[in-house]
Amino acid sequence: MPAQVNESLATLSDQLILVTVLLYLAAMICYALDLAFGRARTAVAVRRRELVGAGGPALPESETGEPGPEPAAWAARAGTIGVVLTWLGWAANLGGILTRGIAVDRWPWANMYEFVVAICFAAVTAFLALLTRQPIRFLGAFVTVTAALGLGFAVLFLHVQAGPVMPALHSYWIAIHVTAAIVASGLFILAGVCAILYLIRKDERPSVLPGKEGLERIAHRAIVISFPIWTFAVIAGAMWADRAWGRYWGWDPKEVWAFITWVVYAAYLHARATAGWRGKAAMIISLVAFGCLLFNLVGVNIFIPGLHSYADVP
Amino acid sequence: MSAPDDLASAVRDEPALREKEPPKPAGLGPAGWLRWAWRTLTSMRTALILLFLFALGSVPGSIYPQRGVDPAQVAQYFKDHPALAKWLDRFWLFDVFSSPWFAAIYLLLFISLAGCVFPRAVTHFKEIRRRPPAAPRNLLRLPHSAAFEGDLTLERAAAVLRRGRFRVVTGDGWVAAEKGYLRETGNLLFHVALLALLFAIGAGGLYGYRGNVLVVEGDGFSNAVAAYDRFMPGSRVTAESLEPFSFTLKDFRASYVAGGEKQGQPLDYLAKLTVQDSPTSRPRDVDLKVNDPLDVNGTLTYLIGHGYAPTFRVTDGKGQVAYDGPVPCLADDQATYTSECVIKVPDAQPTQLGFLVRFLPTTVPNGDAWVSVFPGAVNPTVQIFPFAGDLGLKSGQPQSVYQLDTTHLKPLGTMSAQPTPLKVGETKELADGAGKIQFTGVKEWISLQITYDPGREPALLAAAAAVIGLVLSLTVRRRRLWVRVKDGMVTVGGLTRTEGGGAAFADEFTRIVTTLRGGPAEEPRAAGTAESGPGTPGPAEPDKEAGSAGHAAPDAPTGNAAPGDRPDEE
Numbered sequence: 001m002p003a004q005v006n007e008s009l010a011t012l013s014d015q016l017i018l019v020t021v022l023l024y025l026a027a028m029i030c031y032a033l034d035l036a037f038g039r040a041r042t043a044v045a046v047r048r049r050e051l052v053g054a055g056g057p058a059l060p061e062s063e064t065g066e067p068g069p070e071p072a073a074w075a076a077r078a079g080t081i082g083v084v085l086t087w088l089g090w091a092a093n094l095g096g097i098l099t100r101g102i103a104v105d106r107w108p109w110a111n112m113y114e115f116v117v118a119i120c121f122a123a124v125t126a127f128l129a130l131l132t133r134q135p136i137r138f139l140g141a142f143v144t145v146t147a148a149l150g151l152g153f154a155v156l157f158l159h160v161q162a163g164p165v166m167p168a169l170h171s172y173w174i175a176i177h178v179t180a181a182i183v184a185s186g187l188f189i190l191a192g193v194c195a196i197l198y199l200i201r202k203d204e205r206p207s208v209l210p211g212k213e214g215l216e217r218i219a220h221r222a223i224v225i226s227f228p229i230w231t232f233a234v235i236a237g238a239m240w241a242d243r244a245w246g247r248y249w250g251w252d253p254k255e256v257w258a259f260i261t262w263v264v265y266a267a268y269l270h271a272r273a274t275a276g277w278r279g280k281a282a283m284i285i286s287l288v289a290f291g292c293l294l295f296n297l298v299g300v301n302i303f304i305p306g307l308h309s310y311a312d313v314p
Numbered sequence: 315m316s317a318p319d320d321l322a323s324a325v326r327d328e329p330a331l332r333e334k335e336p337p338k339p340a341g342l343g344p345a346g347w348l349r350w351a352w353r354t355l356t357s358m359r360t361a362l363i364l365l366f367l368f369a370l371g372s373v374p375g376s377i378y379p380q381r382g383v384d385p386a387q388v389a390q391y392f393k394d395h396p397a398l399a400k401w402l403d404r405f406w407l408f409d410v411f412s413s414p415w416f417a418a419i420y421l422l423l424f425i426s427l428a429g430c431v432f433p434r435a436v437t438h439f440k441e442i443r444r445r446p447p448a449a450p451r452n453l454l455r456l457p458h459s460a461a462f463e464g465d466l467t468l469e470r471a472a473a474v475l476r477r478g479r480f481r482v483v484t485g486d487g488w489v490a491a492e493k494g495y496l497r498e499t500g501n502l503l504f505h506v507a508l509l510a511l512l513f514a515i516g517a518g519g520l521y522g523y524r525g526n527v528l529v530v531e532g533d534g535f536s537n538a539v540a541a542y543d544r545f546m547p548g549s550r551v552t553a554e555s556l557e558p559f560s561f562t563l564k565d566f567r568a569s570y571v572a573g574g575e576k577q578g579q580p581l582d583y584l585a586k587l588t589v590q591d592s593p594t595s596r597p598r599d600v601d602l603k604v605n606d607p608l609d610v611n612g613t614l615t616y617l618i619g620h621g622y623a624p625t626f627r628v629t630d631g632k633g634q635v636a637y638d639g640p641v642p643c644l645a646d647d648q649a650t651y652t653s654e655c656v657i658k659v660p661d662a663q664p665t666q667l668g669f670l671v672r673f674l675p676t677t678v679p680n681g682d683a684w685v686s687v688f689p690g691a692v693n694p695t696v697q698i699f700p701f702a703g704d705l706g707l708k709s710g711q712p713q714s715v716y717q718l719d720t721t722h723l724k725p726l727g728t729m730s731a732q733p734t735p736l737k738v739g740e741t742k743e744l745a746d747g748a749g750k751i752q753f754t755g756v757k758e759w760i761s762l763q764i765t766y767d768p769g770r771e772p773a774l775l776a777a778a779a780a781v782i783g784l785v786l787s788l789t790v791r792r793r794r795l796w797v798r799v800k801d802g803m804v805t806v807g808g809l810t811r812t813e814g815g816g817a818a819f820a821d822e823f824t825r826i827v828t829t830l831r832g833g834p835a836e837e838p839r840a841a842g843t844a845e846s847g848p849g850t851p852g853p854a855e856p857d858k859e860a861g862s863a864g865h866a867a868p869d870a871p872t873g874n875a876a877p878g879d880r881p882d883e884e
């Protein structure tokens with residue numbers, strides 16, 4: 001592995017990430033305008049519509065609802081601009097990751113800074129990918145603000161100069177294990193946002209958000225996709241540990257928390273299948289699992305020493 | 315088989331409905347209590363609580379140092395908080411993952427799992443071989459339905475559905491089809507794979523072993539219990555079961571970033587070994603690297619650490635060479651590899667000698683002192699602190715080779731915090747005619763972990779099966795479809811038995827109806843939604859009202875299916 005770093009590309013990468021933060025923030029403002037002045041719906045309207053469409057599409061497509069007071073035309077336009085800005089931010093985010101990877105000639109997720117940048121990218125990617133198929137623009141404000149905060153946190157507190165990595169990270173497993181963890185985390189963030197909105201949402205009140213049921217469905221779908229990916233990430237991590245440390249599972253703090261996260265998401269899936277735990281209780285469990293995920297991402301690296309050498313924070 | 319039965323069965327294997335609080339035994343006697351306990355243990359709610367306990371129980375394992383991971387840190391904790399540590403130890407908090415209470419949680423969980431999965435597997439096995447149930451009388455009352463006029467024959471309907479990989483049964487004027495058995499199969503596979511994983515891990519623990527050894531350049535190792543610095547065998551391991559290989563460490567190289575902000579960060583480690591797979595086989599050269607262990611018939615050797623081992627020759631007061639060889643040092647500081655070592659010379663005459671040594675790989679003067687500025691051995695020197703007296707080796711108490719017990723030792727000459735460093739080849743004369751010590755060279759040591767774990771491959775297989783099962787159980791949807799032809803009138807009805815599957819099934823249903831009508835010619839006017847307008851309350855309605863708690867199942871009969879969903883309750 002070469003020790004040289006292409007400094008100008010590394011600088012470009014840092015600048016692109018800053019541009020990304022600004023674009024996500026601008027997009028967030030546009031989405032917020034759309035949410036504040038756009039068309040409000042009540043759950044009653046939603047429910048009536050769903051009866052009509054029994055057996056029809058079950059996602060919030062059917063939830064156009066009764067129009068509230070006529071919304072300003074510019075509000076919807078603000079939403080569209082928000083989507084465009086998100087795509088631009090996404091491109092800048094991607095550019096930032098690629099330039100860093102090329103600058104150091106390795107996979108660009110080998111330290112906390114790079115890892116958090118990649119997860120924010122995955123969350124926005126998950127949102128944009130779903131947006132092409134489902135009307136979930138309402139999520140935009142929350143996803144972009146989460147991504148902007150995550151990136152800002154990474155830039156301010158986690159940033160390390162681009163450079164080569166510890167020998168333990170010279171392995172193709174970084175491509176497999178870390179990529180899976182990033183993709184799963186991005187989707188879990190989406191689910192987490194929905195779960196929080198679910199707890200805030202009052203179905204009786206008119207709102208631009210979809211009803212609780214729609215939120216729960218999106219959260220569930222995201223978790224159903226990401227749980228197997230997370231399972232795979234944990235297993236790939238065990239296989240890497242088997243190559244690097246001589247045991248596939250050793251209860252290193254990072255492993256413990258990946259395991260806890262996995263168990264609690266499994267508990268969420270069981271809760272969904274158990275009467276009495278559906279709805280709110282299940283959503284709360286999914287948030288507990290999300291909290292474990294975040295703690296593993298940030299807390300374990302900062303508070304608990306372990307073997308994971310990428311975890312070094314400045 | 316009559317139709318209401320089918321719906322009852324359709325409903326029966328929905329977990330939401332199966333899942334009822336087991337009725338408490340009212341004066342049932344011991345057998346009743348046992349049955350109640352078993353049912354409670356194998357209920358989903360108990361599984362849920364046990365899962366939570368499992369997660370919660372692992373938390374202390376990440377907070378407190380663990381003996382199995384880092385015994386030195388546990389010892390440090392005992393030193394820092396003696397009273398607290400004693401109490402924590404009583405609750406096995408330094409051995410969480412081998413503690414009885416943790417074992418109790420996962421054993422209960424896995425008993426619950428077995429008790430839940432095996433009956434399900436039996437049911438599923440029967441179900442797989444059962445034919446799809448006969449058509450209910452009124453297909454239009456199913457959640458997905460369509461009616462049209464046409465000359466569709468039952469044979470063609472059956473062919474269309476077979477082509478769609480449904481399992482198809484025809485009856486008097488109807489066709490029944492079902493698909494998606496893989497969902498339950500996947501779910502069972504996943505849960506059984508978890509049990510298998512636990513067994514593989516357990517077997518690996520019994521029949522495998524793990525050991526650590528430190529090897530200095532030029533030295534060798536042969537795989538026998540006595541050769542290890544630390545050996546942790548499973549309870550079924552005997553000395554004969556160790557693979558009889560051996561190797562010599564010819565050379566070790568570490569490379570570091572030479573300059574810039576990341577100066578001194580390690581880039582790569584390489585250990586060059588000559589390996590003999592068995593005492594009779596020919597030696598072969600092996601490059602051992604991090605992430606790339608040496609494999610001898612399933613026994614794996616990993617490079618996990620390294621350090622310096624400067625070599626010394628100690629000549630005692632009588633002029634005899636009392637020590638000649640390397641001394642492994644422990645790095646104090648990873649960034650500069652400033653290391654500390656201890657030389658014990660019990661054979662020195664007239665008194666025993668001991669030395670504390672500070673090793674500086676790249677030495678530069680810094681005011682009155684000397685420091686190392688780089689981990690590579692560019693300008694290696696040693697600072698020596700000599701002692702004479704009793705090393706305390708005879709007391710019988712085991713001593714660390716990295717520590718000098720100075721209770722019965724006294725410093726030789728005047729002790730300075732920064733003695734002048736010796737370069738390779740230089741000699742220091744000891745005070746009081748106690749002899750001399752020569753710094754003869756620099757070697758490096760590596761630490762290795764050697765592992766034999768017969769459970770690795772079975773565990774990997776089980777894990778792979780778990781992922782496959784999980785993906786199947788989360789993506790496949792179980793669905794049923796019926797077609798009835800009567801007097802040129804075709805009715806089609808369908809339902810999915812998987813919660814949340816409604817939306818995707820609606821699309822599939824529309825596609826199938828279009829095909830049955832003879833191609834995608836017209837808009838599927840009659841399909842699904844249009845059929846149950848606001849005028850004719852759809853089958854889902856009673857359910858929506860029942861779901862007043864704010865939760866309504868997306869696809870009626872699968873979720874909180876109400877009796878009203880039975881197409882032919884008359």
Ligand code: HEM
Nearest residue numbers: 266269273329356357358361423426427430501508787788
């Ligand atoms: C190590 C512990 C366990 C883990 C990690 C685990 C994991 C999972 C996962 C991820 C699912 C989701 C599949 C789906 O939604 O279809 C699931 C489903 C299920 N599990 Fe477990 N499980 C465990 C223990 C148990 C136990 C002890 C029971 C029995 C009491 C059980 C019974 C079930 C059932 C009945 C389902 C099907 C739920 C449905 O159809 O939606 N599991 N399990």
